[in-house]
Amino acid sequence: MSSIVKKMVYLTVPIGNREDITLRVLEALRIGKYFAVEDSRRFLDLLGLYDIPVGDKVFITWFEHSAKSVVEKIAKIVDSGEILYVVSEAGSPIISDPGYDLVMQYLEHTSLTSADHGLVVDSYSGISSLTVGLELSLFPPHPFHFYGFISKKESDLVRVGDGVKSKQGGHFYFISPHQLLHTLDFLTQILPDHPFYLGRELTKFYQENLRFMGKEWEKIKVSLVVKGEFVLGIYQEKNEVIDEGKNQKIKELAEIVLAEKGKKKEVSKLLALILSGDASEYYKILM
Numbered sequence: 001m002s003s004i005v006k007k008m009v010y011l012t013v014p015i016g017n018r019e020d021i022t023l024r025v026l027e028a029l030r031i032g033k034y035f036a037v038e039d040s041r042r043f044l045d046l047l048g049l050y051d052i053p054v055g056d057k058v059f060i061t062w063f064e065h066s067a068k069s070v071v072e073k074i075a076k077i078v079d080s081g082e083i084l085y086v087v088s089e090a091g092s093p094i095i096s097d098p099g100y101d102l103v104m105q106y107l108e109h110t111s112l113t114s115a116d117h118g119l120v121v122d123s124y125s126g127i128s129s130l131t132v133g134l135e136l137s138l139f140p141p142h143p144f145h146f147y148g149f150i151s152k153k154e155s156d157l158v159r160v161g162d163g164v165k166s167k168q169g170g171h172f173y174f175i176s177p178h179q180l181l182h183t184l185d186f187l188t189q190i191l192p193d194h195p196f197y198l199g200r201e202l203t204k205f206y207q208e209n210l211r212f213m214g215k216e217w218e219k220i221k222v223s224l225v226v227k228g229e230f231v232l233g234i235y236q237e238k239n240e241v242i243d244e245g246k247n248q249k250i251k252e253l254a255e256i257v258l259a260e261k262g263k264k265k266e267v268s269k270l271l272a273l274i275l276s277g278d279a280s281e282y283y284k285i286l287m
Contacts, residue, residue: 004081006119008036008106010099011085012092012126016204018049020127026050028124032085034077036062036102042089062086063098071109078106078119092128096148096174129202133172133231136209137197140235143169150232152179154186161190163278165240170197173232180226187234188217197233200225251285 014020037043093099150173192215200208268283
């Protein structure tokens with residue numbers, strides 16, 4: 001086995017307030033040479049914000065499903081023993097950003113297994129709008145569930161509603177302003193007695209926090225500023241009991257597909273599509 005240490009480091013950078021950066025991240029930006037970045041112009045702005053000279057730094061623009069040549073360039077750097085720092089435009093490189101995808105593509109490119117990949121992955125953490133939203137929602141902090149950006153399709157939103165009902169705790173999503181009103185109009189109709197939280201521009205200058213019941217949405221939205229990025233939270237007091245007749249139907253469908261050598265995870269996803277539910281819950285039933 002090679003003695004070369006292969007290392008990637010996730011750097012979490014500020015979302016809104018420059019003071020949120022950590023000393024470890026600042027030091028990495030100063031001494032680091034190789035960086036995988038989402039946008040080179042934004043990265044240069046970040047360096048300028050903290051008076052860090054560009055010097056001989058090398059930036060590789062990275063986004064989800066980058067070209068094979070980009071993956072090869074990254075692999076060459078990491079395999080030589082150089083540290084590659086992964087930087088998002090704002091926040092954490094893996095919270096709805098392509099940092100995770102970068103590492104997986106590297107492992108796939110080098111044909112390394114997860115058990116012996118020879119890669120050290122580190123994280124210099126910092127501010128997260130998700131955890132800030134969790135704190136400011138005033139929901140009980142555990143359990144909570146995070147799903148990334150919410151879908152705008154109504155069929156998916158029906159599944160969101162079913163998923164909320166089936167799992168106790170806070171359910172959190174990122175949501176863009178252009179789909180905010182449509183999404184909340186729909187979800188508050190199917191979840192009128194659930195507590196909702198809406199965090200706007202979290203950690204930024206115009207931060208705003210709203211807490212309301214689903215049935216109060218029509219009053220809330222009249223004065224809502226629909227600008228910036230939002231964190232949406234919905235709270236479920238306790239799990240709703242899944243109907244036993246539905247459970248039986250799930251098992252019958254599953255047995256048919258499994259008989260054809262289908263895998264349980266794939267069957268669970270199929271059942272979620274057919275029955276408008278949560279794939280993880282169906283997987284538990286199958287297990």
